[in-house]
Amino acid sequence: MDFFEIDGSYGEGGGQILRSAISLSCITQKPIQINNIRAKRKTPGLSAQHLTSIRILAKICNAEVHGLEIGSTCIKFVPGLIQDQKIIENVGTAGSISLISQVLIPVVSLSRKNLELKIIGGTDVSWSPTIDYTKIVLQEAYSRFGISFSLDVERRGYYPKGNGIVNLNVLPTKKLSTISFTKRETREADIHCTYSKIPSNIIETEVKKISKNLEKANFVTQLKIRNEDAFDKGASILISSKDAKSIIGIDGLLNVKNFKFSDISKSFIECNLGIDSHLADMIVIPAALVDGISVFRVNSITKHLETNLYVTSKITGCKYGIGRIDGGFEIRVEGASGSRI
Template sequence: MNFLKINGAFGEGGGQIIRSAIILSCITKQPIHIENIRKNRKVPGLKPQHITAIKILKKISDSKVIGDEIGSTELKFIPGEIKNAKLFEDVGTAGSISLILQVLIPIVAISEKKLDLTIKGGTDVQWSPTIDYTQHVLKEVYSRMGIQFSLELKKRGYYPKGNGEINLEINPSKVKAISLSKRKTNQVQIISTFSKLSPEKIKSEIKKIEERLTKENFVVKTEIKEQEAIDSGASLLVYSVDENSIIGVDSLYNKKTQKFELDYGKFLEDRSVDENLADMIVVPASLAKGKTTFQVKEISKHLETNLFVTSKITGCRYGIGKLPNGFEVIIEGISYPSIK
């Protein structure tokens, strides 16, 4: 069998390579062999969320996988045909539900299939987008790209026990290119949720964030909700959306410092998408017909790695242009229906 070899240690060398490679393997039907998975991380190899995503893919297709074990640094993935399915899954830890959805949504939608999934795990955990980011930021850009899904949060799940739960419905979709430029809106939405923490402390922290954004001439609308979870915790999403831009930053509450460690700079920068969303656009853009364009402040290692891996598997072309205050990324997709 002709496997396409991918060095999992390339660039930023994290989980994004695994996610992108598996998504594109499933859609293009190209068998892949990933080596050196998360090699440079403190704990190398596959994590529970990677295993759960692969487990679900095996259930909704006849894909064959070698090396799908926690801690494995090598994986062979032979894609099969995606089928309609209704499933229940449990990550078994606080493993990130959002990262699992990053794999499943584009695969099922772009394969023009349907998935009804209930999944338990971590909804708001470190090194992962919060479930609110997935619901309000990722969903917005995917909708504009033709990718249709709905998400219902049933229960929050913080580290270390997780036990959060969501219902996901993915619908058959036809992916299309989009063009985003500089943000024009000054309207900002804040969403914060918490469990087993002082409401007064959370509200005090949110007020500081509101004041900072107001000083930057933003008009702020805030929603604070107490939502029961097994573990104590809190999450925060700050986002803005207009016809030219989709920008969001999220944060978890640090119980030691009793603060949301929010990176204001990443929200205030003059661009069209945030750093994390830039990564998530690359895969569907590579499969769309036409050119997708967006602006970023910096070309992160994650984005650079994703562009490389995606172009290697799909054959899409991309370019990066320097702007006075950042960069423009252009991805010329291959038009998925032409894949045989």
């Protein structure tokens, strides 16, 4: 059998290239071999979070997988027929449910299937989008493409115990559309904050500081603060905005040692183009598979985005270009809709 080989050390050399390659293997039905997995990380190879993502995808598309174990630096993935599924999974750690969801949603929806997933793990953890970012920002961006999913949080899961519970329901895409995200026009910003086992006055003080900073920059803010129980103490915050030409979200976690949020308001204010830099790499896969050209503008190009554009173009045959504009960059992706099953 011929395998499409990917060097996992390319670009940022982390989990992003693994997630994208396996997702695209399922969507395009191309057997894939990934070498040098997470070669540039302090602890190379597969982690529990990656195992869970691949294991669920293997169930969904009846795949044959070789090398699926903790620490493995090479796997072979042979996708089979994708089916509707109802699944319960436990990451077993505080591994990010958001990152796992990013892998599953486009695969299931673009393959015109259904998924009902109950997953246990981390909802708001370091080096990952918060679950509110996934529920609010990613959901809105995907809906513009025609990808639909719903996400319900039964329980929050912070580091180190995790044990958050999320119910994810992915629906089949009826029609995939191109997108254009060029410049933020709205001056409205929503602030979502959830916390557990921390005095409410501390949280309210921190959130109001961020809100005042936004108001000084002429944003009208709406605050939503919720106490949601978890096994560990913790808190997360998300500032988001959306209009016809932009979707932007900046999130962060509370430092539980000094009970402070970092000042994410500055990052939100400066993020004035079409999308935030994290969302940029998340929308590459659907942009690569739609019939037509999608356009989005960002203030900066991340290693994750560069890596995703490279890997996605290699597997799907899509074309892309990056050009400088005032204050940032414009990315154009011409989809290869014929590579989708």
